[in-house]
Amino acid sequence: MKLVIGGYAQGKLDYVLQKYDKEPCQIWDGEIPKNKSGQSGTVVINHLHYWIRSRITEDGCPEEEIFAFVENCPYCVIISDEVGNGIVPIEIFEREYRERTGRILVELAKKAEEVERVICGIGQKIK
Numbered sequence: 186m187k188l189v190i191g192g193y194a195q196g197k198l199d200y201v202l203q204k205y206d207k208e209p210c211q212i213w214d215g216e217i218p219k220n221k222s223g224q225s226g227t228v229v230i231n232h233l234h235y236w237i238r239s240r241i242t243e244d245g246c247p248e249e250e251i252f253a254f255v256e257n258c259p260y261c262v263i264i265s266d267e268v269g270n271g272i273v274p275i276e277i278f279e280r281e282y283r284e285r286t287g288r289i290l291v292e293l294a295k296k297a298e299e300v301e302r303v304i305c306g307i308g309q310k311i312k
Contacts, residue, residue: 186255188297189264189308190290196306197264198231204308205229205262215239217254228258233265237286241278248289255296265290 191197202210209226211218215235218228230236233251240247255261269287274280294300300312 187299191303228261
């Protein structure tokens with residue numbers, strides 16, 4: 186699994202697609218596939234942070250679900266905005282979302298074969 190992080194609108198998806206331009210990619214935007222069977226190519230999960238928000242809102246367990254997905258799809262690429270920078274939100278839900286997203290990204294980074302941060306469309310390998 187590879188993890189790509191960066192700020193909002195920094196070109197993360199374009200960066201990934203250029204990097205994997207020789208391979209077919211299945212892009213999932215703000216969601217993860219329920220079943221990988223029948224799919225070919227690299228599975229790219231874009232906007233993981235949106236998926237995490239929706240799972241928290243629906244009383245899901247994004248931690249268990251994303252780690253189970255990665256276990257079953259070890260060659261995926263996960264793309265997420267960094268949501269922990271800036272002012273701490275006043276709303277309780279926003280703080281919980283930010284905290285859980287950050288902790289999920291920490292654990293994904295530990296498990297990842299490669300971690301890159303994209304700034305202005307330029308990738309910087311950090312693991």
